[in-house]
Amino acid sequence: MPDRRTALTPDALLMMDAIARTGSFAAAARELGKVPSALTYSVRQLEDALDVLLFDRRSRQAKPTAAGEELLAEGRRLLAEMDAVANRVRRVATGWETQLTVAADGVLSRLTLLELCEAFYALRPDEAEQGPGTRLRLRTEVLAGTWEALVSGQADLALGVPLESAAPGIEIAPLGDLPFVFAVAPHHPLAALPEPLPDDAILRHRAVAVADSAQRLSPITVNLLPGQDVLTVSSMQAKIEAQLRCLGCGFVPEPLVRDHLRGGRLVAKTVQRQRRQVRLGYAWRAGAVGSRRQAPQGLALQWWLQQLESPATRRALLERHCGLPSDVD
Template identity: 75%
Template sequence: MPESRRQALTPDALLMMDTIARCGSFAAAARELGRVPSALTYSVRQLEEALDVLLFDRRSRQAQLTAAGQELLNEGRRLLAEMDAVANRVRRVATGWESELTIVADGVVSRLVMFELIEGFYAQRMADGQPPGTRLKLRREIMAGTWEALVTGQADLSIGVMLGGTPQAGIELQPLGEVEFVFCVAPHHPLAAGDAPLTDEQIFAHRAVAVADSAQRMSPVTVNLLPGQDVLTVPTMAAKVEALLRCLGCGFVPEPQARDHLRAGRLVARQVARQRVPARFGYAWRRNAARGQALQWWLGQLDSPTTRAALLDRHCGLLEPLE
């Protein structure tokens, strides 16, 4: 590769491409990066000249990538993730404790138990009596979003990943447990009455409530929706339960998260004719020979069958969704 091209492909240039693509316009990206739009446009042109390619379609009013631009974006994101991973590994080797640990939890995972684990983590003391210096970042992702955060380097540990496929190279995976999903409606919903299992035709006639898959780049997962059915899409499982309580639709909910509402009569569970099996979940982390002590602590907690069961089953005590 000519020296000018190598010099042009800096981390700042790759980050600039990522920001423009994510924001959808040069103006929005300039605001996020703290630059004026003209300076950002000039930087893009310099990069295009160095690479001798067009990265954006000038005929579009939006920041529309060309095929070459999309390839640079994909590879750039991978390189940025690798650079972050290298920096993290260097810090881990030096201190033994990660400077930062990012944990992703799916919507099926108990927020209450997650915060209990965080309390236990901060209660630790090292040999000198000081707490570990690792900064924890807790994120909520949905379905394929839990995998995406891990494989793109945005997370160190994902709890509640959906099982079924083969994990990517470099990913360690262990089972977390199974969760039964129940079909729920409000007591005054048209589907609440009756004893016979509901057919797909009966369900199709009513609006479904679905939680949006949070994946941005990986293929999103669609579960329990019928083709062509009217859908209300919400961001979290807590929001889905709220929508069901307000009779805004029908849908499947993890039984532990619906349990108290079912007992109190605020929701009604109906059997469905479609054959169903419990959903299987796991936890996964990136394979790393220099694994830090913070990640080791969390994996040690997840070794406990009691902890794994609680993460899927104990959903009382917190009402506000974790964003």
């Protein structure tokens, strides 16, 4: 029987992850470049070493048992920690991170984010032919999901978090104010009512809401009335499209719908409980609290933070949604 320690290798954990994700031994074998029989043998070796059954083989799909689910969860955590260790080692050696993950709220400008990526990839450290070698990963989050991505270690930089957010070891700086307007399609019943719209009038009509992407933190619900019918969508862009189709009403960021308001495709209405501007910030991890040996801040993160010091960059992230020329530094 294989020893438990020698059986729990990174390859074994990656194999478990591939089987669970693809749903079958055959599909996982194709992904890993192995024959199914070899994969089946490896799983049996792992089960023998741990003295547990990891997959329920009674159905066509490879469904993890309770023990298998536990190994999957812990295995994915260990693999992430291994990647983080490798990242920190490389950062200490070269100054550049292996990977930098940026989590951005869906209300921010995708155009500006991609322009920042272009500028980053154009860097030539020490006049080398290639860029810094840091892989960039962009995540789109909603409401508390942006903050959760940072504090859970899934992101290195979070853009568009509430400015009042706070956590040990997290630095936060102001990004800017984002104005919201209450908008409806011109043929929506609320469009013809006198202003300001009272809550009882709004309550009679469906609202469109964007689902918070947080998985562990308490999700945020904004500007929904108790008892109001709600259509929930996955992104701000989907919310705007739903309101253009007269599927509901609600508050939307003014920069994202500016062209629709000018073109008459949406109508802004004042309401009695007018929403104020939302103050957004950007945040990053400053390092482990109380750590005696703290690795220096990576050069990739330093570069992004330097760009965010520019008022033009911060303004573009909040306002540039209509394909207008950008003045990002």
